[in-house]
Structure formats: C-alpha cells, structure tokens
Amino acid sequence: MFQTVEIPVWLVVVLFALPGVAALDRVIGPGVRWFFRRRLERLLAKVNARLERKIEPFKLMRRQDMVVRLLYDPAVLEAVAEHAAATGVPGEVALEEARVYAREIVPGFSALFYFGFATRAARALSAVFFRVRVGVVSEAARVIDPRATVIFVMNHRSNMDYVLVTWLVSGRAAISYAVGEWARVWPLSRLIRAMGAYFIRRGSHNALYRRVLARYVQMATAEGTTQAVFPEGGLSLTGRVGAARMGLLSYIWAGFDPAAIVKGGRDVVFVPVGLAYDRVLEDALLVRAARQGGRRFRAPILRVLWEALRIALKRAGGHRYLFGTAAAGFGAPLSLSAHQAAGGDLEGLGVRLMAEVERVVPVLAAPLVAASIAMAVPVPELVARLEAVGAVLRLPPGGLAQAEAEGRAALCSRGILDAGGTLQPEMGDLLAFYAAPVRQRLGEAAASSDISATQRT
C-alpha cells in the first residue's frame, strides 16, 4: 500500500496533463464551440441573404441525426422487415445493414467548407483552365417558384463539369450532387460529403439499398434541397448527350405528390444544363474507352485535376485560359407538377429533359471547326445551319474568321491538326469526339456504336 512505485517521467507528464486537458475542455471548450457556432451562424446569415435559394434546415441537420431520420423512416423500416423475411437474417442484422447504407449515402454538408473553400477553389480552378461563358439562360429559369425544389440536370463531359457548375450557381444556391461510387475513397469521400453531395451505388440489385437511397432522395427533394444529377450516369464517350438513366428520376417521381403543393408542399423544377468545352481534359481516356468498347477505365477527379495542373504548370507563361473556352447553357425549366398535369409520364420526362439539355449545349470554336472538318462543310455554312436550328453559339467576338482561327489553334495544340491544318493520323476519333455535339445539334443521328456510350466515372 505504501511502497514506492517507479514510473517514467513521460507517464507522469501524461497523468498530470490529462486532468488539465479535461478541465480546459470544460472551461474553454464551450467558449470555443460558441465562437465557431457564432461564426457559422453569421456566415449562414450572410450567405442566405444573397442566395436565391436559401440553405434549408434539412441540409444543415447533423449528419448523425439525418442518418437516424432516414433509418427510422417508415418506408425504410418496412424494407428492413421485407429484407429480413426474404433473406432469413434477424431484424437487427437487417437494420444494421440499412444503417450502413444510410451512413454511406447521407452527406455532411459544411457551409463553411462549401462557401469558404469549395466555391472559391472551383472559381480559381475554372479560371486557370478556361474562359468561362454562360451560353444562354432561359428567361423562365430566372423566375422559378422560390419554394420549389430545383434539380439541375446536366450532360456529363468532364470532371470539370461540377467544378464549373458549382461556381456558376454559387451565387444562387448550394448544390447537392449525386456522386457515383468511384469517389467513395478517403479522404475524397469526406470532402465530397462536406460539399453536401450524396453517394449512390450503380448496378446494386439490393432492394434494401435501393429503398434507402430512394427515401433519401425523396426526403431531400421534399425538404427543398437543390440538387444536381448527371442522368447519363457517367462521362460521355462520344461527345454526344446520351439518354437518361431513370433511377434517380423514378425515385423523385415516386415521392412526388402534386396534390400536396396546395397544402404547403413543394413543386419540383428541373433545370436542364448543357455543358461544352473547347478541350475536354479526359478526351484521350474517353476516346480510348469508346474504341475498346470496355467500361473499365476510370477518370478519378484527383488524377484528372493533377494531370491538368501538370499541363498548366508546364505551359505557365503567364497566360490564362489554357484550354480555351468552357460554357454552360441553362435551358427552360420543367415543372414536375405541370408535366404530370399535362399527362406526361416518367419516360417522357427523361426524354424531354435530355432533349432540352442537348438543345442548350453551346457551340464553341474548337467543336465548330472539328465539325466543319469532319463534315467537310465550310465554317460559315455550318454556322448558318446551326443558326437556322436555333443553336446557341458562343464564339469569339471577332467574327467567324477569328472563331475559325481559334478553333484551329485549339485543335492544333491538342495535336489533332498539324501546323498546316491537316488532320493527324490516328486522330480521327478525337476529331469525331469534338465534332459530335455540333453534329448532334444539327440533328444527325448517332452511329449505332455511339448510342448510350457513357462511361462511369
């Protein structure tokens, strides 16, 4: 009892430090937390004052609370019971499985991270690589019912898509993206969650998982969370806008009750967005995947951005816009209640949305020149044809000669044309890739191998 115990000095330090840390946590901890909470509240008030679509309380719920709310949703509990009965596992095991799915899906939005870092980084990154232009903004897109839930529906050309759109829309709303399983790697997954994005698994045939995902999407939509989806389900391998996969749209459709709008519920308004680039950062990967007909390649965002940054550093001679112009067109919004009231069905919704996305993809100089070469049609004639079908042209202001010169220069720097303007051997696929959106806008049908050629990212 009274013997002497010999212990190392470091242990003494630790033993004395622990109560000190605990006391500090008690005394200073609340103050520090209060300080950060006040900062966050002030930031939110500032951000909400300028946002057209305010950040809703649902988005700010603690991740843990949101997981619990999703897990104990009656439809999820019903699915848990069905899963237990179908597989023979005990109810608690099935519930635990649902908890894993809920934890995987639910985001952990941080306003501080989104507005303090992500939107600024998105802006800086976009400006290094591209001269960013807005192709067209439909008048109706400016006057959407402020209570409606807005869902941006976009074509997927590049990993720059969400960087670009996040920045372009940052003055109006914070967007929650549906992100494929490719990004579920630490630490990227944490950053993506902090941006308010939710994860989705593709090709899962697990009914329980599907129900949890469906309920999350329905809850977020009912609570007014502004979202963005790439209905094609991956990057376009051909350069064309592909058909919509119906999963997320079908969940939104199933959870929507137009009769609830008069009782304070929300309409859902889809805003089609068409994206176009003079240079797609992943072009070689996509064209190779299309050529091989495989779907195994991945274009992870970090690798793509690293590659782009490497090229940028190499060429950094003080000039910006290394990859020419990138542009986004915002099409006519489509109200889900109006679509249903007019007798439209789910399939029709997908078709209408993708047609509008295709219609507002801006025509840029490099794709224009690529199409002119691929179709053997002079640029002025091609422009006349595009104007005749109402295409949105986002060309340099100096006239067609300048547009043609810039387009050629972009194709030369990409190695598609040589200095004399001749198509380089082996570059036919890449030329076709850049020409594709213009040809599609002119109503040319896809080659049979092009149909629904999108690559999972």
Ligand SMILES: CCCCCCCCCCCCCCCC(=O)SCCNC(=O)CCNC(=O)[C@H](O)C(C)(C)COP(=O)(O)OP(=O)(O)OC[C@H]1O[C@@H](n2cnc3c(N)ncnc32)[C@H](O)[C@@H]1OP(=O)(O)O
């Ligand atoms: C530095 C600063 C940066 C700043 C920046 C910040 C932003 C930081 C965020 C990052 C952002 C990243 C963004 C990544 C971009 C992507 O990751 S794109 C790829 C992921 N996105 C998508 O795939 C979206 C579209 N896909 C879908 O909707 C898919 O359907 C799903 C939901 C993923 C499921 O796919 P699937 O497993 O292949 O299943 P699918 O055959 O489509 O069927 C699913 C369901 O739809 C139903 N369905 C299918 N067709 C129909 C039909 N015609 N009618 C009725 N029902 C139908 C099926 O019956 C099935 O129903 P359930 O069995 O679930 O009840």
